[in-house]
Amino acid sequence: xxxxxxxxxxxKRDIFRFMCFVVFFVIIFSLVYHPDVAIRGLEIKKNxxxxxxxxxxxxxFIMLILSRILFYxxxxxxxxxxKFFCWWILQxxxxxxxxxxxxxxxxxVPNSRSYLYTILPRTTLSVVSILIIPYIICWLYFDLEEKxxxxxxxxxxxxxxxxxxxxxxxxEKGVFRLSVRLxxxxxxxxxxxxxxxxxxxxxxxxxxxxxxNSLKYIxxxxxxxxxxxxxxxxxxxLKKVRVLRKDKEGxxxxxxxETTTEIPVSKTYAQSLAELFTLE
Numbered sequence: 001x002x003x004x005x006x007x008x009x010x011x012k013r014d015i016f017r018f019m020c021f022v023v024f025f026v027i028i029f030s031l032v033y034h035p036d037v038a039i040r041g042l043e044i045k046k047n048x049x050x051x052x053x054x055x056x057x058x059x060x061f062i063m064l065i066l067s068r069i070l071f072y073x074x075x076x077x078x079x080x081x082x083k084f085f086c087w088w089i090l091q092x093x094x095x096x097x098x099x100x101x102x103x104x105x106x107x108x109v110p111n112s113r114s115y116l117y118t119i120l121p122r123t124t125l126s127v128v129s130i131l132i133i134p135y136i137i138c139w140l141y142f143d144l145e146e147k148x149x150x151x152x153x154x155x156x157x158x159x160x161x162x163x164x165x166x167x168x169x170x171x172e173k174g175v176f177r178l179s180v181r182l183x184x185x186x187x188x189x190x191x192x193x194x195x196x197x198x199x200x201x202x203x204x205x206x207x208x209x210x211x212x213n214s215l216k217y218i219x220x221x222x223x224x225x226x227x228x229x230x231x232x233x234x235x236x237x238l239k240k241v242r243v244l245r246k247d248k249e250g251x252x253x254x255x256x257x258e259t260t261t262e263i264p265v266s267k268t269y270a271q272s273l274a275e276l277f278t279l280e
Contacts (some may be wrong), residue, residue, distance in 0.1 A: 008142035097124035
């Protein structure tokens with residue numbers, strides 16, 4: 001699937017905040033730094049500098065507004081890819097550079113018709129050098145905000161899941177595959193790069209579901225649900241354990257099912273399980 005443009009680059013509120021920050025940054029940068037590269041070789045008088053600077057910033061801002069409005073309209077009609085967005089940013093730089101070059105010609109009358117070809121590369125360098133900083137800052141800031149929102153949604157979803165007593169299982173790529181009520185979950189068995197999830201269906205029959213993931217992932221992420229590792233190949237739901245007995249081969253767990261379901265307990269986990277069941 002082709003990567004889409006991040007949401008914060010297609011929402012009105014964030015687009016407005018982005019443009020305001022870019023203009024603010026450019027104004028402060030120009031007043032503090034006085035970028036000579038933007039006016040090098042131009043015969044500008046001191047009393048013309050403020051006018052020239054205002055005209056340049058205003059013209060660039062108008063081009064930026066038009067560019068973002070047009071992209072917003074296009075993206076509303078059809079979701080654009082991330083590659084298309086990157087290409088659009090490059091065209092945006094070219095458009096702003098060309099516009100500012102025309103503004104320079106308006107302010108300073110050139111000595112030759114080739115003046116535009118002389119000033120365009122210099123203006124392009126100035127535009128890229130100045131705008132790349134606020135573009136990166138905005139990208140990082142909005143990306144961080146979006147990740148915070150996504151994290152809060154995940155936390156809320158897990159809280160709702162805990163309240164409902166439901167466990168959601170994802171595969172190794174994080175894609176949702178199965179949702180099971182904790183009271184119906186029996187145990188999980190490892191099989192190479194997969195795990196088999198055993199649970200009771202609506203008819204109270206033991207059902208098996210294969211999931212591409214590791215038992216280690218299950219153990220680390222669902223221990224709060226009383227899913228306990230009892231063997232190299234097994235994680236068991238303690239709420240479904242009916243009997244814990246000891247025979248010649250070691251500890252055995254009997255689960256609360258119509259037909260007897262036995263789960264072995266390895267020596268590595270025997271002591272911790274014995275403590276849970278308060279065995280001497």
